[in-house]
Amino acid sequence: MTSRRPQRKIPFKPLSCFSGGVFLALAIFIIGMPCHAQQATPHEIKVPYAMNWGDTIDKAREMINAVKAQETGVSEKAPGRVVLESTGLGVGDPLLKKSLFTFKDGALIEVELQYGDSSWDAEKTLDFFDRTRRRIDERYGPGTLMVNKVKEHPSGENIPKEMTYTLIIYQWSQPAAALELNFYHLEDNEKSFRLVSLHYKAP
DSSP, X not given: OOOOOOOOXXXXXXXXXXXXXXXXXXXXXXXXXXXXXXOOOOOOOOOGGGOOTTOOHHHHHHXXXXXXXXXXXXXXXXXXXXXXXXXXXXXXXXXXXXXXXXEXXXXXXXXXXXXXXXXXXXXXXXXXXXXXXXXXXXXXXXXXXXXXXXXXXXXXXXXXXXXEEEEEEEEEEXXXXXXXXXXXXXXXXXXXXXXXXXXXXXX
């Protein structure tokens, strides 16, 4: 009697950590890879608009003019500390309202990007903040919660008793740059102000 050759079993590698569209988009890259593969190295945090730390205010103006954006103001916040404001740099991103470049003794040390939508309420603004945080986590690794103040009363004289503010800050830090994501919400009975901002800072 002819013996039957035992059927070779193909080991099964679970792909439960991938689902839906993510699985379809990445299937070609993950065939044969187990889910416990080591996480990819975080991307490098770079200065926005292809600028570099130490660039001059003239270099920032050249960049703004080159993309047909607008310089909207320059102010000296402290001795030797100048802030250049601009709009129109959010090509393809209508939520970017303003870009601010901070120079210390003539050298670029910070770029702030301010986001918002006049139609958003507090819930939608906080949702945008949270989605942005998750996207940054995916690119640079988990951020660190630096500030978590919720509905606190501002200090100072002549501040209405009903006025409160919320400030949440996450930070991602690398040797060449740091990135902070801020959520700020100020409100009282008569008005409300909300802002989500990214702050790229020189080390």
